[in-house]
Amino acid sequence: MSAPDLTSTLLSCQSPDPAIRQAAESALASAEASNLPDFILALATELSTEGKDVNARQLAGLHFKNLLVAKDDALQTEKHERWKALPAPQRSVIKSTVLSAIRSPVQTARHTAAQACAEIATIELPYKEWPEFLTVLMENVTSTAADDGVKISSLECLGFTCERIAMCDSPEIAPDVTDLMLTTIVDGIRPDRPDSIRLAAAQALRNSLAFTRKNMENENERNMIMKTICEATQCSDDKVRAAAYECIVQIAFQYYDKLQAYMQTLFQLTFGTIRNDVENVALQAIEFWSTVCEEEMELNELANECAEMGREVPPESVCVGYVKAALEHLCPLLTETLMKQDEALDVDDDVWNLSMSGSMCLQLVAATVLDDVVPVIMPFVQGNISSENWRNREAATMAFSCILDGPSDAALAQYVTQAMPVLLNALSDSNDLVKDTTAWTIGKICDLHVRAIPGDTFPTLVNGLASKLLTETPRVSSQACFGIHNLAAAFKNDDGAEKTGTNMLSSYMPSLLQTLLQVVDREDATESNLRIAAFEAISVLIQNSAPDVLNVLMQLLPAINDRLGQSFNMPCLTNEDKEQKEGIQGLLCGLIQVIAIKTTKEAIAPFCDSIMTNFLQVLQTKNATCHEEALSATSAIATTLEGDFLKYMSALQPYLMAGLRNFEAYQVCTCAVGLVGDISRSIENNMQPFCDEIMSALIEALQNASLHRSVKPPVLSCFGDIALAIGAAYEPYLQLSLMMLLQAAQTRAPDDDEELIDYVNILREGILEGYTGIVQGLKDGNKQELLMPYIEAIMGFLELLASDRRNDYDNEVLSKTVGLIGDIASSLGPQIKPLINKPFVIQLLKEGNESGDQNIMGTSQWAMGVVSQIMV
Incomplete structure (x- = not known):
């Protein structure tokens, strides 16, 4: 393909006309297939030639890069091998051509060339090939002749290279190679460099830290690296400061054992930044402490394992206890961030603000230092939970919820007991965010410290949560569902219910189930996960219900089944409609399943013809999640009906076989295998007429090399079910x-x-x-x-x-x-x-x-x- 033709073809790939676009893509594919070395060189030349159309140059570079990279590991290896198979002289010409484009005066060309060079370097650097790569980049960065744009693109290229090598399964990079990379990057981050260059260098340094273990082991080199990064945290450009803190976070993650000499400095830097800097920088400073928490939790777990086995903890794996040492100062700082909330309740899920980051860090602190966090945080909670300022009330409630997971029941019990009346009252707060956080906190208490809830507050608790299901915003109602879900879960394996036939939930079951079904029908139920939260609350209520509410469940069953039947008539004008319809069908199947498990054969038998008709219709859809739920629910019906399930086998068999052979959606296959086992136990020797086809499918599953390995154990077990x-x-x-x-x-x-x-x-x-x-x-x-x-x-x-x-x-x-x-x-x-x-x-x-x-x-x-x- 000639140069003018290549330019035209690349630009045609962006045509709005599908015919032109497809013809151009086909021409590129043909050129690649007929002569790969010449095609790659032509792309490299297109990218590096000044005066060419800038869009064509960019497209050439991206196409070049895509010839070397793939998301699939096997295809990635294939593309790398294909590059290595090119004759060395041709590769050398291609590499020098692409590398020269990093010095282009056109920013788009430089940036694209940096990406393309990084892909080549990812293949070659681990094998100590292409020595010119680092030499040229270092010269670009350190030379006074090169302009700032070339320096930035060269540093970007180093960052891309480090990032890509870290993602690939490559040999360890030679120390002299990492030395040269690090020297080049550190030169770019010097205080006398322009901010744009320092930013590119800081980002490259973050990516390079995966390869600098040797340098970090050397005290002088480590000091130089840490000094350079700490200086960058004082840059006038907030982007550079944020990038510098990202490097510090990475060092905490990869080199925790090297932090001790620098912790006093990092303590002062991060605290000042969290309190005074702009949000994007402060977030990274908080992330440093979150990372230290995560590392110390792992090290504490390792220490416990070593103690159990009577072994010494390796010196490099000793937990120094930085979080515990900083606790008295760190916790007040984090509670300050909790009071910097966004006022809107419906903050976009992609937004990560200071108060969210602070609450996550506080949760990690609690999980790291356990009981020690309680006396430090509780004065803030008690002093602000009834404040006239809504920000203080919400922050205090959030702080309390953050420390519920970690400390022991004994350390928190008295505070939970004292807090419950205040929290229940706060469910009616004038501020939506306070109500939202309060409902979330009550849900966590029900999950983690339910025994500390005073018995006399139980009616207020249930009624308080129920009162928020229909009248509040979807976010608050969803949190109320979460609270009811966890409260019901606390009655799992309740011995008292087995003995007495009832439990504390029984009198509330009819109204709770009815109200939650109304929540499912709310017009805004798709927001804030409300519908799913309501269904899950219903499911857990049913699972942990006492025997005395069986009649309530049997009144609920036909209503649930009718809803499933009506769901097939729901209009599907958009993909969103289709997803909503299938989601509801899966959830309704799940409810029928839990009711079937709780009920008796005599009670459920009159409804089973209608239920199985609906299940078979669900199995005619093309949604794998629906199939999982329908097959699992059918298992529950089969187990409850025992031998009477035989009458459904002829109609079920085609769908059962389809599930057994659905090797791509392996979860469906697993559910189908489980259903075979349950049916075998139920209808016993009446299973024989269906076994030829079933056994054939099970053998096919075991012989399918691409089937997810988790399916194979239940298949092998299923042989025993059928034989029995x-x-x-x-x-x-x-x-x-x-x-x-x-x-x-x-x-x-x-x-x-x-x-x-x-x-x-x-x-x-x-x-x-x-x-x-x-x-x-x-x-x-x-x-x-x-x-x-x-x-x-x-x-x-x-x-x-x-x-x-x-x-x-x-x-x-x-x-x-x-x-x-x-x-x-x-x-x-x-x-x-x-x-x-x-x-x-x-x-x-x-x-x-x-x-x-x-x-x-x-x-x-x-x-x-x-x-x-x-x-x-």
């Missing part, structure tokens, strides 16, 4: 399913990968559940002899488990392991005596018996008895 349901009829599926189980059993996790260790534990639970169901199912069908060809491999898996014990070994795995040993012994008897009479079997049973868990100990003792009979 159909007994002897499982024989046709035995060989293939056992092969899949044995294959999965080979999965191991490295000792240093906690995430993979957790996954392997979950996988092993699924394998053990699969084996257990198959063993029990074949025994029930009098076909246990079919297991004999596989029993040695199964016992080999159990031996692997015995030898692969870790400190964080999952008790669930141990429980299911000893249970399987007992089932095998019970099913196959004396003929497996040579396999069961092994030290690892005795070891596992002994570990189970000494686990301290009553359930595991009981299972182990039963298994020991069965094994002992075989040995005799």
Whole structure:
């Protein structure tokens, strides 16, 4: 493609005419495919040639960059390899051509060239290639001949390069390379430089800190870096000051262990900035203390783990306790920021202001120093919570909410008790922001310190929150829903309700449920997450309801189901309408699910034909979230109806199969697998006619390499559910399913990968559940002899488990392991005596018996008895 043609084609890519635009894009793709080296050089030349159309130069640079970068890791690697495959001489010409454009007098060309050069450097610098890159950039920055625009673009290029290398899986950059980068950047941030250059240098320094561990280890170099940054915090330009604090935040995150010599200075700088500087700079100064809190929380957690294991904390991981030392001064400073609220309640979610930042930092402080924060903050709370100034009242309430998570119940109980009457009164405050924060604080108290709420305030609490559901702004009403949600959640596992048949919520349930359903219908329910908050509150109320409100739930069920039926007629003129409709359908399915779990077969059966008709209609939509909710709700119906669920199977089967094969929306696939297990337990041997197709889909899932790994454990467990349901009829599926189980059993996790260790534990639970169901199912069908060809491999898996014990070994795995040993012994008897009479079997049973868990100990003792009979 000639130069004039390339210019024209690039500009045509911006044409408003789709035909012209598509033809131009096709021409570029063809040029790339036919001769990549020449095409890349042509783009580089277009970018670097002075006098060319500036838009074409910019488009050439961006297209060049996009040839080297991709969001997908695999495609990114492919593009990098494609660049490396270009002949070295051609690459050299291309690189020098693009690098020369950084010296262009045209700002747009310089900036685009900086991005393009950064992509090349990302590929080559980790391998010590392209030495000219840093030499030229350093010369650009330090030379008196280069104008400020060239210096800025050169520093931008360094910043882009550091940022990109940090995002890629590249070898560690050589120390001499980082030295040269750092020298160039620090030169640009000098106090005698213009502010625009200092800003570009400060931003580049922030990105480079990921590679400067060697420099930060050297005291002289570290002092130089810290001195340079601290000087930049005093720049007259607020953008430079903010960028300098961003560097300090990054240092706190990456080099906490190097802060001690500088903390007094940082203390003075950040405090003065938070109190006196403009907001964008003050926010970064607060972020420094938030980052220190996060680091100290991690280090405290590590110290606790080391103490439990009887190990010393590594010197570089010792928590110095900067937050605790600064507490008496830091907390008053943060409470000052809390009083700098925006007056509008409906502040845009993207806005992050000083009071929000201060409240987040105060929460982190409380989580870091725990009980020590209470005596420092409570005088401010008590002195301002009833102030005539709404800002003081709101700030005091917010400060109280910030310290609720962290300190112990004992440290806060008396203050919660004292605060509740004041907070309940403040729900009717004249200021919306005060009401909003008050409702939020009450919700947090219900979540974290519900036992400290005086019993005699319970009616006022419930009625106070309920009174805000329909008459307040969506924001305040949403917070009231949050409070009711957490209050209801406090009754989870309520032993008293099981004994007495009632709880303190029972008398309020009818009115609360009715009011929350009215909230769902509010015209402004889409604002501030109100509709979802109301649905979630209804759901938790139902889940934790006492037996004496079952009749209320059964009156609610047809109303919920009718709403689901009516939802199919909701108009969908826009994508927003469609999303709202599908969201409501998913939420209604969720409510039916929780009611089905709470009710009885006799109570729900009359409604199930209509419910299942609606569920099947939901499954005809194309929304994955709706499918999840409908399948999960169907599971609850199947579990409650037991064998009577059979009549819905023929109609359900096509949708169930679609869910099982929905490998892209893996959450749907997981729900479908769970539904198969629940149906198997409900209709038992009546499951057999549907099994060929179901087992085929389950095998496909295991064989699909792209399926999310979280689906595989429930699939393996599902084999056991089906075998247990159909007994002897499982024989046709035995060989293939056992092969899949044995294959999965080979999965191991490295000792240093906690995430993979957790996954392997979950996988092993699924394998053990699969084996257990198959063993029990074949025994029930009098076909246990079919297991004999596989029993040695199964016992080999159990031996692997015995030898692969870790400190964080999952008790669930141990429980299911000893249970399987007992089932095998019970099913196959004396003929497996040579396999069961092994030290690892005795070891596992002994570990189970000494686990301290009553359930595991009981299972182990039963298994020991069965094994002992075989040995005799």
